Amino acid sequence: MPTKNPVLIDLKFNPQIIADALRNAFPDRGSINLLDQANSATDLAKVDYAVLWNPDPALFSRAPDLKVIFSGGAGVDHIMDHPGLPDVPVVRFVDRSLTTRMSEWIVLQCLTHLRQVEAYRKQAARGIWRDLPQPEASEVTVGVMGLGVLGQDAAVKLRAMGFNVIGWSRRHKVIDGMKTYDGDHMDAFLGDTDILVGLLPLTKETTRIYDAALFSKLRQGGALGKPVFINAGRGKCQNQVDLRLALETGILGGASLDVFEVEPLPARDPLWTIANVVITPHTAATSDVGALFRYVETQIAGFERGEALQNVVDRATGY
DSSP: OOOOOOOOEEEEOOHHHHHHHTTOOOOOTTTEEETGGGTTOOTTHHHHEEEEEOOOOTHHHHOOOOOOEESSSOOHHHHOOTTTTTSSSSEEOOOOHHHHHHHHHHHHHHHHHHHHHHHHHHHHHHTOOOOOOOGGGGGEEEEEESSHHHHHHHHHHHHHHHOOOEESSSSOOBBTTTTEEEEGGGHHHHOOOSEEOOOOOTTTTTTBBBBBHHHHTTTTTSSSSEEOOOOOOOOOGBOOHHHHHHHTTTSSSSSSOOOOOSSSOOOOOEEEEETEEEOOOHHHHHHHHHHHHHHHHHHHHHTTTTTTOSOOOOTTTOO
């Protein structure tokens, strides 16, 4: 029987997956899953911990005594932008599985553009047998924008595939085997980049940072001919009108997009039909809900022993 206050779960994920994962989660305290209609009016006054993704507007007024908030994914803007956010620690989800899945997707997309997969797919649909130019990975520089856990892991795996990898971050970082840029040196970073990988968190400073001015500074005439944009970070970091125009006018030669300003991406959005654009439905690094709940259990246990929480969001920077 649970002996402690339950953990509040407000995750806009697949209801059955959440229900299945909760069967074995939090055995000493139980949980309140707000996706379960039976819990919609449950008293939340005594809840100490919450696991959230896009929480309901009135949630924090219903749960006034929270001690810690855990994000249901690597991003935290869906929590940090909430008008009722209480002054308690917010913890990001950092997990080997999530990190690995993100790196898999990024490597896949870089190879897709390197090896002209979309062009060959279209040729095959028309029965055309024609060789296309394909440079080696070593001739292509991938610029990773955002050098947190996800960015650094992706960089390691891209280098293993032979790509030249550089990185940019707001603050200076020294990473073995990788040339890094920071702060005001963004233009130099962009000028050396053939494939730009966006992994920035969403903050006031990064909102719509991927715009016409930025795309125009990427290297033209490199091994791929035209630069490519890959975004698996946050959709609101990209100016989608500028992105579409950059693709239509040839400033960009292609893109792979997992995140968008509005999700789901509307069926009539022009991005669906632009050549050499790969679209996936925000699935580059879907959270393993079982791993998420185990992570939260471990953090709570440590916190209640007096240990410091791990991966706490810096309120000043927003990540």
